Amino acid sequence: MVELQKRKGLSLRRLLFGDPLSTSQLIHERLTKVKALAIFASDALSSTAYATEEMMLILILAGSGAAHLAWPLALAIAGLLVIVASSYNQTIHAYPNGGGSYIVSHDNLGQLPGLVAAASLLTDYVLTVAVSISAGVAALTSMAPALYPYRVEVAIFFVGVMMVLNLRGVRESGTVFAIPTYIFLVIVFVLIITGVAKWMMSGMPAPLPPRFTYPAVHSLTLFLVLRAFSSGCAALTGVEAISNGVPAFKPPEAKNAAKTLTAMAGLLITLFLGVTFLVRQFGVVPDEHTHETLVSQLGRAIFGGNTLPYYALQAATTMILVLAANTSFADFPRLASLLARDRYLPHQFSYLGDRLAFSNGIIVLAAVSSALIVLFGGATTRLIPLYALGVFLSFTLSQLGMVMRWRRNKGPRWQLKALVNAVGAIVTGTVLIIFAITKFVDGAWIVIVWIPIFISFFLTVHRHYASVAKQLSLEAHGDPSPIRRNRVIVPIGDVHRAVLAALHYAQSLSNDVTAVYVETDPTRTPRILEKWKKWGKGIPLEVLPSPYRSILRPLVSYVDQISDPARRDEVVTIVLPQFVTARPWQQLLHNQTALLIQMAFLFRREVIVVNVPFHLREAPA
């Protein structure tokens, strides 16, 4: 094997993706809480880099004065997070083997809710990649505005890097992911502490007026406030990651996972509230001219513009946002492979690639999220209305599933546990409805239309596989009938060595060989017959007249004459000489007749087409 692989020399592939890994190398490294926090939390924590800004962008539609409402909204979102985290805490204990929303909903609510959860999650994984990487690029271009015009290209580049890393098989277990997450945590804490210290030393003044004034283009309605709240809920995405990955923890798995979830929720609330508080105190508002992010503005206000801490903040933010996409690159292919195993997606999604990664899922995720980035011009704000809807749908279903589970399985204090999940389900369900209504025209309708389409695709695929399995079943239908007669036909256009090679092959298959010549130009026929006399090995040659110069039609009607589709024990084999040229472009200089004949008989049950290659050498230069 090793020799063979060396011989193939797929060196570029090798360089990018590394040597193939043996199946026996598929081992699961167990994670400490410290590492697990870094790995599973990057998605959730990184959203603090844009959640405040997205709320504000809605609020300032009612004038820059409305920006101060970001603070109470942030408090509400923090409360929501506490409810969701408590609810997931119970899921972790109930599903120590990993309780993704698809599994929980499918188990407890049935097929359709399970598929709704799956469709929502797959959709949101794609959006996570698009949103996180777009936001990461925004952090980068805030620090380096010269890159702003190339934001789409830079984002696609990052998606490509994540794709290659994941095809190589970078699992979540890499320490490489822990470092940037902790750097980000440290630097944002330094920012918050420095900011709060500065504020206290200057005598705890009232919030500064907004740096830029925006006129009110919209009145400050409840609808607008709820719209801003919905945008801020992007902070909650990624909270479910730990419950998917329970088996990756060191034992006791569930306990460690639960503790990590609590720590993550605590950190997320602290960062989100800290950033939002300082944004208000320093009068920072979105800047629609420079496209600088709020966090970048805050960094410059607190650290100073050209300082090392400022650059460290922006670099760490870019890094964690790009790495946040990695959670999706791990979860999307894994969920797709589960769906493929359950026959809801093409089974190509269930193949482990060379490097033990579900390559097809990774490639599809990269392609679709890149397409979204291009379509939405790499603008986080334009993607946000599509984002998080799926997450809240899967939150709600997963928690409803847990309620059902408690009711069925009972157990100690089950009513209390069911209540916790029920509250979670009601709250996230309410947020879901608010989200769908307030973001509908901005883009949520796309997701609302898309999810049913996606589910009907799952069901169609499922129906197809079920039907195939039935048709292939030996138990149900027995062995197909054996073949008693195989008639071999060799269509020829001339008499030369490639034709004779095909004739030799035909003779090795059967004693029942007939050559046929489609006569498109009757003046050539005598010459063909003469050559046939000399070289045709006594095989009978049928001449089929073709007054309309078609090769296919006379051949098809000849096969129609000699075969009977009703007889399952007879086949016709068409042996075609085919040139294989030394260079691919030269293939274009030869007839595509072989291909056309193959196409023409593709749906004929009793006709099999064989190409006998004749290998041409390169012409002497």
Added chain:
Amino acid sequence: MVELQKRKGLSLRRLLFGDPLSTSQLIHERLTKVKALAIFASDALSSTAYATEEMMLILILAGSGAAHLAWPLALAIAGLLVIVASSYNQTIHAYPNGGGSYIVSHDNLGQLPGLVAAASLLTDYVLTVAVSISAGVAALTSMAPALYPYRVEVAIFFVGVMMVLNLRGVRESGTVFAIPTYIFLVIVFVLIITGVAKWMMSGMPAPLPPRFTYPAVHSLTLFLVLRAFSSGCAALTGVEAISNGVPAFKPPEAKNAAKTLTAMAGLLITLFLGVTFLVRQFGVVPDEHTHETLVSQLGRAIFGGNTLPYYALQAATTMILVLAANTSFADFPRLASLLARDRYLPHQFSYLGDRLAFSNGIIVLAAVSSALIVLFGGATTRLIPLYALGVFLSFTLSQLGMVMRWRRNKGPRWQLKALVNAVGAIVTGTVLIIFAITKFVDGAWIVIVWIPIFISFFLTVHRHYASVAKQLSLEAHGDPSPIRRNRVIVPIGDVHRAVLAALHYAQSLSNDVTAVYVETDPTRTPRILEKWKKWGKGIPLEVLPSPYRSILRPLVSYVDQISDPARRDEVVTIVLPQFVTARPWQQLLHNQTALLIQMAFLFRREVIVVNVPFHLREAPA
């Protein structure tokens, strides 16, 4: 046959292209001089609609005062036309079977000059379509300025119409082409006579000052005048058409063709000088704001803007320019088929389609000329520097060929005849050089770079076909060795009805059948072996371990082991079960492994891959 065709029901195709024509319907209608003039002259005559304008567009670079130089330049071009026409007159008599430049140059000067002529002509046929149709659209948008923003789309539409008509097999012989040509002739003569009458009645005044003043952005150098002259030479394109088509005339063919050529030259000179004279007298100059053509301006000046004669003029001009493209649609495929017959182009160009037209040539011409129209924004002026260079190159070569022919064949008064052709060659050669130099930067360089590339393509194709013919020659290499051993291998991924169908087929081919199972997941193997015991018909099953989960590599190395490429009398046949789904999209739900295996063995001389289709029924709804 008729039944079969009815059954196929390709109704859209039938509607567009008509019923197939039998080869026996390929008859040549002979043309009277009156019809022939209309058919062969549309290309040449139609160029009077833009030649004057293209000269002027260069001249006004030296200020609108320089526009009066159009008149002496037009006289020079008329003189050039007399020389070229006299020269072609002799070609007609020498080549009564049609003396295109490719044939004349190839016959008398050798392979390379022949190919230069062919490359130049094919290039110019493409440009004729692009230029004529762009100019036709310009005539249309002069009358209907609202269409101006859609000029590219309208032009592509006209190209598409010409393509469909020609695929239907509208030959040059259609009376339909005669009518617009004569309408155009009549209306332009009416324009000239009315114009001259107006001028004489108003006391034959001196030329009016230009209607629009243009500042001089270039000094009036000899170079600029020669550049304008080169642009005007577009009037000469199409003159060679009659000499290509001599066999289409009624007998005495050569005599009738020569008379028609003389008539055409006379008409062309009259129209071109008439238009140029009136343009000068009425002070008409190009209008860069409305993009109205000179002929349209002249029409409005002479007939009045909203009159029937004016609209008739524009409609006839549009029509003749669009129909002028038809000459190329007849000549490009015909020349391409000659080159394919001589093995300089892929032989697909030599096939007569359903409707007895060289379909591939027609489609390529339409595609390439459409691409040019898009690339150059449908602007005649931007295409003109590329145009006519090829025509003059082929003029020169054709006439040089004639000189050589007279020297070799002698005959009565051969010195005088050789002199006529020599003068033609020298004059057109000089124009060629002037053209190449003055138009170089404007676009002629593209053609100068392109023609050698095109020729080297001809030669590469030629070398390939020659090499293939040698390799296929039975006389040179004899019959290939017969096949004494055919080992049949059936790779299986599971045991089900499709696999058994493939096994039955394999058993019908040979007694030497082995099944192989590539073991990507060792946990599945016992189940496969158990099923094989029950259903495997006693055929041996080899299990190939695949620790890296590749299907291909273990299979390739197994075939390597059992076969010996040096033995020409042994082959390995790989029989693959293949699903054929009821609907094409369902095919995507199944492995592409069969295709990959076929690709992997494509370049293996001794391995033949056969797909045994298993036809799946549609899943019940």
